[in-house]
Amino acid sequence: MKIIVIGAGMVGASLTWELTQAGFTVTLLEAGEAGKGTSANSFAWINAHGKPPEGYHRLNAAGIEAHRDLAKRFGHAPWLNLTGGLEWRAANEQQAMRDNVEALQKYQYPAEWISAEQMQQREPALHLDGNEGAMGWFASEGWVDTQQYIQQLLQASAEEGAKIVTGSKVVEITRQGDTVTGVKTVDGTLHQADWTINASGRWSDKSPYANPLATPLAPTTGILIRVPADTVPVSHVLATPLFHCRPDGEGVTLLCPNEGVYDIDESTPQSRVNELAADIISKAAAVWPKLAELKPAHYQARMGIRALPADGYPIVGPTPGITGYYTVVTHSGVTLSPLLARLVTQEIQGHPVAELDVYRPRRFIQE
Numbered sequence: 001m002k003i004i005v006i007g008a009g010m011v012g013a014s015l016t017w018e019l020t021q022a023g024f025t026v027t028l029l030e031a032g033e034a035g036k037g038t039s040a041n042s043f044a045w046i047n048a049h050g051k052p053p054e055g056y057h058r059l060n061a062a063g064i065e066a067h068r069d070l071a072k073r074f075g076h077a078p079w080l081n082l083t084g085g086l087e088w089r090a091a092n093e094q095q096a097m098r099d100n101v102e103a104l105q106k107y108q109y110p111a112e113w114i115s116a117e118q119m120q121q122r123e124p125a126l127h128l129d130g131n132e133g134a135m136g137w138f139a140s141e142g143w144v145d146t147q148q149y150i151q152q153l154l155q156a157s158a159e160e161g162a163k164i165v166t167g168s169k170v171v172e173i174t175r176q177g178d179t180v181t182g183v184k185t186v187d188g189t190l191h192q193a194d195w196t197i198n199a200s201g202r203w204s205d206k207s208p209y210a211n212p213l214a215t216p217l218a219p220t221t222g223i224l225i226r227v228p229a230d231t232v233p234v235s236h237v238l239a240t241p242l243f244h245c246r247p248d249g250e251g252v253t254l255l256c257p258n259e260g261v262y263d264i265d266e267s268t269p270q271s272r273v274n275e276l277a278a279d280i281i282s283k284a285a286a287v288w289p290k291l292a293e294l295k296p297a298h299y300q301a302r303m304g305i306r307a308l309p310a311d312g313y314p315i316v317g318p319t320p321g322i323t324g325y326y327t328v329v330t331h332s333g334v335t336l337s338p339l340l341a342r343l344v345t346q347e348i349q350g351h352p353v354a355e356l357d358v359y360r361p362r363r364f365i366q367e
């Protein structure tokens, strides 16, 4: 059976690898370079806490497990950094944190309420001033080097027969009546397939997708700042009341203001992004004192645009009334990609997966 995957981000690379492993003939079509979409501009924390309701939490917890399984199946996984996650919330969120940790423990998810001293043991260079609110430790979490992940999965897929075509934008989804027959790429080539999978992330609501093949998205925008690791010598993923930070390999730490701290969108100019980066760095210096000495020439700030479905939850499944077409678009895609790829492969093999039912595209279709 022939399958076309559109988009070589975390989702498309995972699908390509898993479908190739299952024996399908896969062609992956990518408009630009592999891995340079949202997956290149992500905080890439693999986590499942603070992700209600229970079903969505469990999906993300299974996502972390799927990362571990993939690492075993692949044989090595230099992209996977299971550092554990620390969360520090403001004093007025103490109760919310306690409730969250208790609920997670009931779900058997590794979650612990920790003291400021325990936080300090894990992150000795973090400056705590004694007015800390609530702190949690989530031992199973970590982060993914998305570029390594995507490159290695695509290379392994190509070695096993998948065709990876970059610089090849899909400009038309071809149909015969209610059956999707494949796609046309920008150079005019027609590609035929039994299944065409939309893994185009934040572009999945734009041309060539039109109703009912397009996904309803409500993208939000984040800022990612790469600073020298010696200014923020963090060794776990750490969420603070104002920003997140984590190691980013090769002497770099990634710093990301929390969602909602700054009001920006796709049209925000880079000069404004730089101003906001300077602002968050000056505020973060309260807990990472060496940041106070950091000059703009020594850090880089960029925007990331979330592939956020309109109701916040993954969109996974066929489109009602259409044959041969399947969508996989999600936020938390770094956490979820290996799991979704495995479940979608089962569905393409003809075995419906009940746990995906709540995430079907049909929920957006007005009867």
Ligand SMILES: Cc1cc2nc3c(=O)[nH]c(=O)nc-3n(C[C@H](O)[C@H](O)[C@H](O)COP(=O)(O)OP(=O)(O)OC[C@H]3O[C@@H](n4cnc5c(N)ncnc54)[C@H](O)[C@@H]3O)c2cc1C
Binding pocket: 006, 007, 008, 009, 010, 011, 012, 029, 030, 031, 032, 033, 034, 035, 036, 037, 038, 039, 040, 041, 042, 043, 044, 045, 046, 047, 168, 169, 170, 171, 199, 200, 201, 202, 203, 204, 207, 208, 221, 222, 223, 224, 304, 305, 306, 307, 329, 330, 331, 332, 333, 334, 335, 336
């Ligand atoms: C600031 C920020 C922080 C985040 N933090 C986290 C986090 O901590 N944990 C987590 O799990 N997730 C996080 N996410 C979300 C996560 O990064 C995304 O869910 C994930 O990267 C989406 O992967 P994707 O493959 O769907 O999309 P992408 O990586 O964007 O890939 C889609 C690809 O499709 C290609 N494409 C589009 N249209 C076409 C076309 N017509 N023809 C051919 N190719 C096409 C694009 O060029 C692109 O390469 C974050 C996102 C942002 C922006």
